[in-house]
Amino acid sequence: MSKRNQQNVMIKGTKDGLTLHLDDSCSFHELIKELETKLSANYNFQENDPIISVKVHTGNRFLTEEQYEEIQELIQTKKKLSVESITSNVISKDEAQRWKEENEITTIARIVRSGQILEVPGDLLLIGDVNPGGTVSAGGNVFIMGVLKGIVHAGSTGNSGAVIAASVMKPSQLRIAGMMHRTPDQYSEEGQEMECAFIDDSNQIIVDKLQVLKKYRPNFDRLEGGL
Template sequence: MSKRQHVTIKGTKDGITLFLDDLCSYEELKKDLESKLSSHKNSSGDSQLLPVRVNAGNRYLTAGQQEELKELIRRKKHLVVETIESEVISRQEAKEQAEKSAVTTVAKMIRSGQVLEVPGDLVLIGDVNPGAVVMAGGNIFIMGILKGVAHAGCYGDTQAVIAASAMMPSQLRISQNVLTLQGKAGNDNLRDMECAYIDEENEITLGRLQSLASLRPGLTRLEGGR
């Protein structure tokens, strides 16, 4: 009977992919991985780094195990780990993902000096006064007047948007992008039902609220994801 293969190496045009057996023990896996990498020849040339993708299947790898496998692979000359993928995640990771996709509804006025932050989308029923800050890991929808600072996608989501019944912000932020609207917070000329988003030139742009349906089709998940 032939010995079960715990690691399968598949070459691609972009590098190599390592498929890890998700039924054997972790120690058996490491031993077989080191053996396979020792016998693997770099066909791309001695001086060229070879990208490696690791597919762990249904095996859960802790952060420590991932670092251990990365170090094992890095010790082999000219191999560099690009990604480690797994079909399973921890309960904590699942909880964090659920929080980031959740919609938080708040009904109150955010006053000067106050900061409201939520992990997912924010629906605020009320005004954001000058000197106040609202932050969300996802989108921000304000059913009121935005006069302070709104920061959507504050954990790095560049697809996030900001929408308000009336726009008079002192500053808008989406991910790392910033748009300061000097003087507008004290302007009586409200711009009704506007939205802000990052355009194709990587700049924050203000547009009509009705344009969101075509700009961000994924927002329909708030209506049931149709």
């Protein structure tokens, strides 16, 4: 098919609404022009027509914020069309860096003392203790090779699948995503098995031996060799 006859905008109806596939090899100006023409030619709604959800896929085209808004505004000039999402196969350098930070393990050797706050964007491997009054927060999992007596918040950005593990588990407070775990009457004594905390199938934070984690997180292998 010649470039002249190629369709830059493909519109498909689904049971959930419309899906728009936008070509990523033409200029953005050509894309917008064809999108506007097809919407005007094919979609003339009546006042009582239902709202139609629209998903937009831009392939390997990276959209600036202004281009994103231009596509959204153009579609929504048809008052019965509502943009649900605009997705691309590519991300910006800043987004890639943020993704990298949120998916890597930060290793720190120190003691988190009372009044101190240690915070990382991804997983945390802390080689040291968290004293009473000390706080540790991570966007991902928290692994403590020491005594935990302070506060730990794993999945701080909303990851409810995050896990907290400690050599000695005696926290004053545990949090995973938006959930908080009450302080139990007693935790394991020093010298016993390493323990972990996670959200189980009943949507509650539980504390148990590290070995049971595989039952609830069968694909959990963030550390080399798995758990």
